[in-house]
Amino acid sequence: MPETSQxxxxxxxxxxxxxxxxxxLTVVAFFALLVTGGEIVISHPRFYWGEVGNVNTTPxxxxxxxxxxxxxxxxxxxxxxxxxxxxxxxxxxxxxxxLTGLVYVIASLLSGHFKRDLIPAQGERSFSALRAxxxxxxxxxxxxxADARSYNVAQRIAYLGVIxxxxxxxxxxxxxxxPAFTAALPIAASALGGRQSARTIxxxxxxxxxxxxxxxxxxxxxxxxxxxxxxxxTGRLAENQPLPQPVLQPVLQPVLRPVPQEEA
Amino acid sequence: xxxxxxxxxxxxxxxxxxxxxGLSVAARLAASHGLIPPDSxxxxxxxxxxxxAAQRLLTRHSLAREFPRSMISSAxxxxxxxxxxxxxxxxxxxxxxxxxxxxxxxxxHPTSFSLADLQSLPVRSQITEVACExxxxxxxxxxxxxxxxxxxxxxxxxxxRYVAYFSIDKDWWESxxxxxxxxxxxxLTLGMNDGDLPVPFGGPLRLRVPRQLxxxxxxxxxxxxxxxxxxxxxxxxxxxxADFTYAWYAGI
Numbered sequence: 001m002p003e004t005s006q007x008x009x010x011x012x013x014x015x016x017x018x019x020x021x022x023x024x025l026t027v028v029a030f031f032a033l034l035v036t037g038g039e040i041v042i043s044h045p046r047f048y049w050g051e052v053g054n055v056n057t058t059p060x061x062x063x064x065x066x067x068x069x070x071x072x073x074x075x076x077x078x079x080x081x082x083x084x085x086x087x088x089x090x091x092x093x094x095x096x097x098x099l100t101g102l103v104y105v106i107a108s109l110l111s112g113h114f115k116r117d118l119i120p121a122q123g124e125r126s127f128s129a130l131r132a133x134x135x136x137x138x139x140x141x142x143x144x145x146a147d148a149r150s151y152n153v154a155q156r157i158a159y160l161g162v163i164x165x166x167x168x169x170x171x172x173x174x175x176x177x178x179p180a181f182t183a184a185l186p187i188a189a190s191a192l193g194g195r196q197s198a199r200t201i202x203x204x205x206x207x208x209x210x211x212x213x214x215x216x217x218x219x220x221x222x223x224x225x226x227x228x229x230x231x232x233x234t235g236r237l238a239e240n241q242p243l244p245q246p247v248l249q250p251v252l253q254p255v256l257r258p259v260p261q262e263e264a
Numbered sequence: 265x266x267x268x269x270x271x272x273x274x275x276x277x278x279x280x281x282x283x284x285x286g287l288s289v290a291a292r293l294a295a296s297h298g299l300i301p302p303d304s305x306x307x308x309x310x311x312x313x314x315x316x317a318a319q320r321l322l323t324r325h326s327l328a329r330e331f332p333r334s335m336i337s338s339a340x341x342x343x344x345x346x347x348x349x350x351x352x353x354x355x356x357x358x359x360x361x362x363x364x365x366x367x368x369x370x371x372x373h374p375t376s377f378s379l380a381d382l383q384s385l386p387v388r389s390q391i392t393e394v395a396c397e398x399x400x401x402x403x404x405x406x407x408x409x410x411x412x413x414x415x416x417x418x419x420x421x422x423x424x425r426y427v428a429y430f431s432i433d434k435d436w437w438e439s440x441x442x443x444x445x446x447x448x449x450x451x452l453t454l455g456m457n458d459g460d461l462p463v464p465f466g467g468p469l470r471l472r473v474p475r476q477l478x479x480x481x482x483x484x485x486x487x488x489x490x491x492x493x494x495x496x497x498x499x500x501x502x503x504x505x506a507d508f509t510y511a512w513y514a515g516i
Contacts, residue, residue: 052403
């Protein structure tokens, strides 16, 4: 099996450089988007369905929070307007996220990361396999050593869902709110039921991503915060493990053959 | 730590040099094609430039979505505006009979238009959505003179790059590039939903820019300036909103 043969090399990295760098860039961009998205929401904490909605129409729901605009009837005092920098940072972070995501997806397609690490392994593509993993989590069974080296089926489904469902959906619903983008591609808004539907879906996808982050961090703590953080920062699983050597693509360089180091 | 190999050092150096060279060529190309917004400096400049350049490349000639008459909002929201100044109140008492639109700057024939003059130019209508950066929106029919008709009438000089538009309140103005200024849906709006444009919605004269968010559609327009730079208009960023950290380009 390629994934285990790679990991029998004690110097092999748990996470490739691309995975580690894009992971942390995504963390930074996501939190910037989350905070600024929250700031933008409080300028109008009402949500609608369809194409249009404003304070003169009935909302689908409103959040019981103060607003940063006096025109929104909330019953609370008006908060200061933070939309200017929030919108700038929101879109700048969105670009950072999109470009990071592109690098990650292209590099992962080339390296076989999706096939090797994320698409559920042959024997695990079943409900019973998924149930077994979830049952282990529910029993709070201690993590096995093998868990450190590869993802189980629940992790794989969660990561694939975030990468290929939630992130594309949040990008799409965000662009569907842009009057210039929908001028070029009207179906981006109409397929979702309209601009306000896009905004409402955008809001719920944000919460889905935040929920993922909570579960993800809880699982990291459950599995061993220090070792998992070390693996995502340095690539090493254990403290005494030698520094990871770059694993070249198998096509170019067989993984098990030691990479000759030139003297600098 | 292992020392960095010579090969790695050389390839990294070459890649970095190529990257920097590529970026500077891209920046120069972007500037010559008008893809750099006036607020491209500062910490949010890169994101803003990417947004503006990408939308200008992909949407320069796209038309904002138009809607069927049945989708016109029965309860549009005018938003709050600052209290009207005395000059506006005098015009309002006179039924806006003496309202003028002056057009100057980089034009062959600086002209002052009355509302009747504007109506004598081709008048068109569109059913488009006003989307506020806060999140709310409504759809209305907008009737007016396309801005390009006025610009053609006064003769825009070849080096013009922006049109700045000023409300009767001298602190409320905005500017757009020529792509939006000459866009067929950019209207000097005189009417709304088959009637006169109501004062809360910007009457008697509002510049509607339907491919950008609501804050670019300034109400109570009295003056247009055609310019090749925004530097001499009293703002470094192209509008007071932009000086208050709102993006100059509001296509997103």
